[in-house]
Amino acid sequence: MSATETTPVKTSSVLAVLRQPLLIAIVLIGVLLAFGEALSPGFASGEQILRLLVVASLLGLVAAGQNLVILAGREGIDLSVGGIVSLSAIVAGNVMSGQDASIPLAILACVATGALFGFLNGVGVTVMRIPPLVMTLGMLGVLQGLLVVIRQGIPSGKAAPALADFVAKPFLFGLPGTIWLWVAVGLFMAFLLRRTVFGQRVYAIGSNEHAAFMAGVPVKRMRVAVFTFSGIFAAIAGLCLLGYSGSSFSNVGEQYMVPSIIAVVFGGTPLAGGKGGYTGTMAGAVLLTILQSILTTVNIDESGRQMIYGATLLVLMLFYGRGRRMRG
Amino acid sequence: MSKLELSGVSKTYGATVALRRGDLSVEAGEVHVLVGSNGSGKSTLCKIVAGSVKPDGGRVAIDGEPVAIGGPKASKAKGIGIFYQELSLAAHRTVEENICLADMPVTAGLFVDRKALSKRAEKYIALFETVSGDDFAAETVVGNLRADQRQLVEIMKTLATEAPILIFDEPTSALDRAQAERFFEILGDLKAEGRSIIFISHRMDEIFAVGDRVTVMRDGETVGTRILAETEPTAVIQLMVGSKDDLAEAAVNPPDAAERSGTPVLEVSGFSGPGFRDISFSVAAGEILGFGGLHGQGQSAVLRSLFGAEPYGGGRISLEGTPVHYSNPRDAILLGMAYVSGDRGRDGIVNGRPIFENVVPVHFLRNGLKIVQPKVLKKRVDPALDALRTKYASLWQAINSLSGGNQQKVVIARWLVDQPTVLLLDDPTKGVDLSAKSDLFALIRELAREGMGIVLYSSEDAELLNNADRILVFNQGRVTRELTGADRTRFNLYHAAYEAAS
Known part of the structure; x- marks a missing residue:
């Protein structure tokens, strides 16, 4: 996959601009791995890298939906993804209760949960005209409240053995199922953005919503759809997370909100939307996961990590803001 | 000696000549009407007087003295007040604040003197008392006013400059008949005070009702000045049209x-x-x-x-x-x-996206397509672009890289893939x-x-x-x-x- 989600055929100029973030990300991934290896030998071993990729794929799944929402523009952002991950993990865990036979039903319930809350976000943003930032932040609050009510603080739900195996154990050619799932999502996103009318409409409304409207693009329906996609991807991530950790514990999803945005922005999709793609976002997810792992290795706790994430996002905004001005 | 005199004033923007030769002479105590079709140069002429556009050549004189008007501030200092067609009001401020906006009364060189402000504004609000409507008051926030009332505030603001030369660029477009008539009465009073008024209007009845003389512009040039009492509307229009009646x-x-x-x-x-x-x-x-x-x-x-x-x-x-x-x-x-x-x-244009993506959306919609097949679509897109002789290197280059004319051609081509x-x-x-x-x-x-x-x-x-x-x-x-x-x-x-x- 190349970084040309924007165009079906590669051209040197478009490629040159879009390759930059991807190239930077890949170089940084190498640097961080080397740095990790130097800090703690074995950090960049094959086994360890596989484990990192599994963790990265969970973030990558969440970031896929985030990516669509941001691409569609008009200050599109989904702050509720963390809440949806948590809730869908709990729904899936309770439906399957450790039984392999219940997995299909659990998947259905889990995806339906994500789709529902994503859809509600979309309706709030389009029909009720609530800014995405406010709408999804409010939704996050609702979801957190809901979690407290459902859970009452007691861990509940249990992953089925087959799910746990799929997520973490080698599934095909020695790679765990989650990684394969992520690759499939990567291919799906590339196809969606480059080869479908839906994808082109996402870019169109992200670049000039009014012109898209005047060319007959169903702008509101599109916006509801991208938020629904975001909910669904977060739910799939929640399902994998359940398999990864065995049972669902409180607020498992919270850790994904800011990193999913950073991964998208780092991957070359500006917060203003309209350009970029998912390939870069995948690299961004890997990069962030390695960074997180290094921070854990050097014993920086969760709050410290949050601060570093926040600072990273600000630095990125500064970097890309400057870049645009120079190009213009 | 004329109050304001412009002779041979010109202005070009790149290759476009906005004003070839503008002549205008306005006397004290006169309402001087300026007419001309779109793009005839009358607004450029007004902008030069207002100081917002610097002329390339020509001479501007006030009271016979040549002046160089360096900017809006300078024009104010020279005694010129202008009514802007695009309303220049502060929407969140009150009527009286807007009226005095250009010259706020201050105490101790720092604080706005509310009392003096109200007193000053009062005078201009009173002028239109009978026609401004019941809900119009000095303390009303401008954003809450109707379009006609906002236009009245704009007029009051212009009057408040108390400048000897006043320019009104289509001041009556939003006014009702009673409001416009009151405004014309006020213009008559200003005239009697010896002020010079430049009045731009597109209504022949207005022009003949309030004007003393009319200067006609065509294609960036002043083509003539007439005394309105001695001429007919058709003669003015004939002057605007000129001799050419160009039917291709x-x-x-x-x-x-x-x-x-x-x-x-x-x-x-x-x-x-x-x-x-x-x-x-x-x-x-x-x-x-x-x-x-x-x-x-x-x-x-x-x-x-x-x-x-x-x-x-x-x-x-x-x-x-x-x-x-x-x-x-x-x-x-x-x-x-x-x-x-x-x-x-x-x-029209979907910014930053390739030409291809700018052409296909309507085709997608009209044919209910779901999948993008660039090779197939290219066969439909190319003829549509060629029909307009659009110049581009590749369908995948960003639309922004094209000239304005070619961008518009791409937008039009969007509609030609399937004939409407x-x-x-x-x-x-x-x-x-x-x-x-x-x-x-x-x-x-x-x-x-x-x-x-x-x-x-x-x-x-x-x-x-x-x-x-x-x-x-x-x-x-x-x-x-x-x-x-x-x-x-x-x-x-x-x-x-x-x-x-x-």
Whole structure:
């Protein structure tokens, strides 16, 4: 996959601009791995890298939906993804209760949960005209409240053995199922953005919503759809997370909100939307996961990590803001 | 000695000559009317006086003294007050604050003196007391006022400069009759005080009611000054039109009317909405129907509503004899409508995206496509772009890398992949170079020949006269005249446009 989600055929100029973030990300991934290896030998071993990729794929799944929402523009952002991950993990865990036979039903319930809350976000943003930032932040609050009510603080739900195996154990050619799932999502996103009318409409409304409207693009329906996609991807991530950790514990999803945005922005999709793609976002997810792992290795706790994430996002905004001005 | 005298003033922007030779002489105690069609240079002339545009050449003199007006501040110091057509009010401030905005009374050099401010504003508010409406007060926030009331505030603000030279650029466009008449009375008083007033208007009745002299501009030049009491409206219009009455060959011999008999492709009756009332017309297959008149008389609003982009209040629309209803562009497109806006930055181009993606959206919609097949689509996209002689290196280059004319061609090509039944053109050549214009009009005539119904609004009168088979002249949201055949002359167009709306 190349970084040309924007165009079906590669051209040197478009490629040159879009390759930059991807190239930077890949170089940084190498640097961080080397740095990790130097800090703690074995950090960049094959086994360890596989484990990192599994963790990265969970973030990558969440970031896929985030990516669509941001691409569609008009200050599109989904702050509720963390809440949806948590809730869908709990729904899936309770439906399957450790039984392999219940997995299909659990998947259905889990995806339906994500789709529902994503859809509600979309309706709030389009029909009720609530800014995405406010709408999804409010939704996050609702979801957190809901979690407290459902859970009452007691861990509940249990992953089925087959799910746990799929997520973490080698599934095909020695790679765990989650990684394969992520690759499939990567291919799906590339196809969606480059080869479908839906994808082109996402870019169109992200670049000039009014012109898209005047060319007959169903702008509101599109916006509801991208938020629904975001909910669904977060739910799939929640399902994998359940398999990864065995049972669902409180607020498992919270850790994904800011990193999913950073991964998208780092991957070359500006917060203003309209350009970029998912390939870069995948690299961004890997990069962030390695960074997180290094921070854990050097014993920086969760709050410290949050601060570093926040600072990273600000630095990125500064970097890309400057870049645009120079190009213009 | 004249109060204000401009002689041989000129201004060019790059290759465009905005003002070739502007002469204007205004006496003290005179209302001097400035008229001319769109782009004749009158607003450039006013901007030079106001100091917002620096002339390239010529001489400006006040009281016989040559002056250089360096900026709006300098023009204020020289005693010039200007009423801006585009309202320059602060929406969140009160009426009295806006009136005194340019020169706030202060105490101790720092604090706004509210008492002095109210007292000063009071005088100007009182001038319009009888006509400003019950809900109009000194403390009202401007943003909460009606359009006509805001325009009154703008007038009061101009009067508050107490400048010896006042410029009013279409000050009555939003006013009702009583308000306009009160304003003219006030102009009479100002005149009696010995002030000089430059008045721009497009209404012949107004011009003759308040003006002493009129200066006519055409194609960037002052063509003459007349004493209004000694002249006729038709003579003024003749001066604006000049000797040329340019009908191009194609327009002189419009396609035979008999060819266009049968069901009209578009029929509109009793169409009303924001900015227009009771519009009825029909467009035959193969016909180019022109919308003419002064800028902003409802032409664009009608086209946008017809395309479903703005809601309309009432009326019936039929396409090829079938009554249709729709409330968004999507449905209009599916019924075979197409719309090209002159404001391509807002309505047309999908910024930063490739040419390809800018052409295909309508094709996707009309054919219900879900999957993008670039190789297949290219065969449809290329001919549409070639029909307009669009210049581009690759379909995948960003649309922004093209010139304005080529960007507009790409936007138009969007509608040509699948031929629409009706093509609505809303001042499509705004900001487009000459060669692109001629490509565009050649194509439009060709499309009409193939049986498409076309509605063309243009702010350039020559474009209308050269290309439209029939012209509806809009005046204050209504069609006041229809020009057909040999009647399609510049003189008739101006005459209908400058007439007082009934």
